Amino acid sequence: MLPVAVERLTKAFGATVALDAVTLAFAPKSFTALLGPSGCGKSTLLRLIAGLERPSGGTIRIGDQDVTALAPEKRDVGMMFQSYALFPHMSVAENVAFPLKMKGEARGKIGERVAEALALVRLEALAARSVRALSGGQQQRVALARAFVARPGVLLLDEPLSNLDARLREEMQVELIELHRTLELTTVFVTHDQEEALSIADTVVLMRAGRIEQTGAPEAIYAAPKTPFAADFIGAANLLPARVRRAGDGFVAEVEGAVVPVRAPQDGREGDYALVLRQEDIRITDAPPPGFASLPATVRTRVYLGAGARVVVSVGARTLTLLTNKNASAASGAAVHVAWDPDDARLLHPQQD
Amino acid sequence: MVAGTPTLAKAIAAALVAVTIVYMLAPLLVVIGASFSTSSYLVFPPEGFSLKWYQKVLDTPSYLRAGWLSLRIAVLVTLITVTIGTAAAIALTRFRFPGREPLQALFLSPLILPAIIFGIGMLVLFSRYADGPSLMALVAGHVVITLPYVVRTVSAVLVGMDKATEEAARVMGANRWQRYWYVVLPQALPGIGAGAFFAFNISFDDAVVAIFLRGPDTETLPILIYTQIEFSSDPSVAAVSTLMILITVGMIVAVERFLGLKLLTDRRAAGRG
């Protein structure tokens, strides 16, 4: 349960910069998700912390030790690989015992701690089984047990749930949270799934093109994305180009030829913005409530989701996606209005891709 | 076969299989059969049944000496080739470095060269720059012709290995030697086993390189058999050949038990003779 800090950490593969001067601190016992699309540098960051890649610049500290030049085998880390990387020639127990054996622990103690770790992932019964004879979900648990059995200062998880089917993934999310609460290990995990990041981690680090886009608690980052990219990646928000100007005491925005009320932008300046609307904040209505912003729209497609429906509408030349409750009727081709509370809409400075 | 194979095709298939079985096994069965003949000349079908030619093999010092020599050479060649071949395969599959692909081709190149050309080259080399052919020359020659097999079988297994297992071992505190001992070599074991089989088998069977490096100290069993059958001889040569076939069959059974036969069907460019 050591703190981890990276400073101006850079990694270039030839001409490609995978990680660009990233500075970041992981508090002891924290559970951090490195989130981002593929190629954003999240896995590279994880592998740099583990020591599996040599940084092009910057430093890495684990606890109060500078480990930048230290070989992975000398760092106090545990890592779970996306492919699980189980040793196919060993049994479940032998796999989990491996890090303890490398540390030179006494045989009796190894047995004890392996049993304890396997109990935590509920695999006691399969200890003697060959790992090749396990299901994907069981292999995933073995890999997890093997990563934490030696109680490393940092636990690194590389896409730990990506090889599981949807149901197992949800189950394991809960188990990971509980395991983290029990073990209290500083944990960093990499994922490209924003829902997974938000539900498991206590801190989310959103990355893009080798840099950190935004860091914060899941609630904060969801509620207040700082960039259109963050808004889009976390929560799949709708982005509409908007020209904002003062009107009386407040501000209004021109959106697709209509004028809607907006809250004041953060710096209070007029100009071009991206109007960010979350899917669940938009409703279809014939009579927008007072104070709401509304735009005329045409229903294109309605996708039934059971608990509700996802509706795609056209607003001028743009497309909006919104979630409705199951009662909302929206036939294809119908002319409707979409409306939202201006408090739920955010104005962000547009971003170059 | 695809459903709806006509009877005619099935009949043709059965006939062809029968012909092939006979064609492939005939020379072996003939040698085995002739070894049990009571006659003092080689004949098939054998006349009567007797084990006297096996007794004669055991009573003939030249057979025993050649057999013992072949066995020792094959074991020595296997040990050397497996060691250096496995090391090379590890380097060629687990590391990226400039010139890797040409080196891979280089290590397989002895497969392309006809053994007879290699044999005469070795003869010239050892006659010019050493005291002529020797046991060491023969061992070295066998190491060279068996090296590609070990490199190929071990590489094939290592290429299929999850590279992350080594990284995992590293993160778990295994140093370089521990990674070799606990992770890489155990996973390479099936390939090493198959390579060892090829190395032993090829060295034990080789007559081409051996005939060029023939000397008083290097008369291996295949060479002795070659000289015996060149001038027709009694069935003791069939008996000793049968024993060699038996050793080969025994090894195939062992490989099948421990590794599976698939590893052996890859003997594409062997052909020594």
Place this chain on the structure above:
Amino acid sequence: MRRDGPIGGASEPALLLTPGLFFLIVLFFLPVGLLVAESFVTVTEEGERTLSLAHYVRFFADDYYLGVMWRTFRLSLIITLVTLVLGYPIAYIMARGAAWVALWLGILVIMPLMVSVVIRTFGWMVLMGRGGLLVDVAQWLGIGGRRFQLMRTEAGIVIALGQVLLPFMTLTLYGVIAGVDRRLEEASRTMGAGFFATLWRVTVPLSLPGIVSGSLLVFALSISSFITPALVGGVRLPMLASSIYQQALTTMDWPFAAAQAMILLVAVLLVIVPYTMLAKTRHA
């Protein structure tokens, strides 16, 4: 891109490759290089060693050696065809038959391959020698007269060497036919093609790379074969390899043996280079 993290040197692969490279350079390329050099060396009457093409000229000017080369290529072509005709159906049955059929045919094909070629040839010598079973059967069938024999004949070489090389053809073809999508054959059957029409119009064309590879391989192995042609054909019917052996160990004319070895090597390379290129594209 280096997979290794901090520490862990580039010296590791170099270290691992060194013993193997030592053997290859000192005990493979050196002897072969010496042989190449030897083939261009002529010893003058004063005992001086000079470079010349004399040995090559001698080979190509002598009808005897041209005959040896012609026999080598002609018999190898026949052997290639024989193994193709016998090997294709067996490979097809292995690829499309039940699993146990494939396993047992596989064992049948591989097993003789693992037995020393000297012993396999020995078996043929017993069968084809005077009073041998094969000769008796042939006479009983009325093929040959009273003086009919197979030893010391080209037919004998083809029969024996064909058996020695058949596994290479079968295994190469098996690999390719097993890779032909079975559904293509099924599709052909649904479109009205019968079993043999499908075999001829779908399977055979799709396995053409295997047919070419297998044929190149068998041809290359055949022209460089030594043991079987030497024992069955004897001194009167030498193929290239036996001729090289004669020059090297009986006449002790190493430069001439080396020149013949180079001619054989060029022929093998002409065949094996397309083979490896084909094998590479197949695996890619």
